[in-house]
Amino acid sequence: MEPRSKHFRKRDAILNYLRHTTEHPSAETVYANLKTEIPDLSLGTVYRNIALFKQQGLIVSLGSVDGVERYDGNIDPHVHFVCTGCGHILDLHGMHVPEELNNAASAEADGVVDHCHLTFHGRCRTCV
Amino acid sequence: MEPRSKHFRKRDAILNYLRHTTEHPSAETVYANLKTEIPDLSLGTVYRNIALFKQQGLIVSLGSVDGVERYDGNIDPHVHFVCTGCGHILDLHGMHVPEELNNAASAEADGVVDHCHLTFHGRCRTCV
DNA sequence: TTGGCTGCAAAAGTTTTGCATAGCG
């Protein structure tokens, strides 16, 4: 993705990074990885842009693992597997949350369901 | 629940509180609510015991809402609804994650699934 | 010149930890 302009070079780089990785990184990880490529990048900028993307719905928060928030640039609904051992987050594309559950949820909660997260917790192969 | 002894009075009080509320409190909330009853309770003790309970599997973490971790003393598997507006967490007992998904998850992740969390996000009736 | 993006560093907020004390066994 070619930057729109110099003005958005960092913003684009951050979103681009989030969209092209499957590691579900934290802000710190995004920063660390882009830092080599963009030496004058600051952590504050990463946080600011991540907050923006989240608000715009361009990325999704997966919640915190070991006290650090993790993000996913793939906003296509999918299921996750979090390894309790190494903290690695895996995408599971072979299943989806049945539509009935969504309906049942909004009915029982007596509210409006926007989206849902299904996350399995366990041990990945190398951590078993 | 009668305390086992004075030695565990606070620990028991914290677990007891978590088990008898449906508000899915944060550590701070547990502290604030028990403080009136146990004036010489410290926040550190709440955090220490919560960490212990979590490790022992006596309570479950629901992840962070607005930067604060929330806990559930009800470890019976159930679904949650988190209101994006007020941060309130609701238990949904009228549904469960189909067993097939569990199997599919461990198969696709090529690991061992311990448990899973299904959480709906949206707006509760008063926040719509 | 104006407005938005950013670096930098300070601040805020949450959670953890060290140390000393008290109480159980």
Added chain:
DNA sequence: CGCTATGCAAAACTTTTGCAGCCAA
């Protein structure tokens, strides 16, 4: 006595924010 639980306060960490500078339009 030894061990565990705890209060208190400092520390550690993550995340947010204020301010000044810079660049694009």
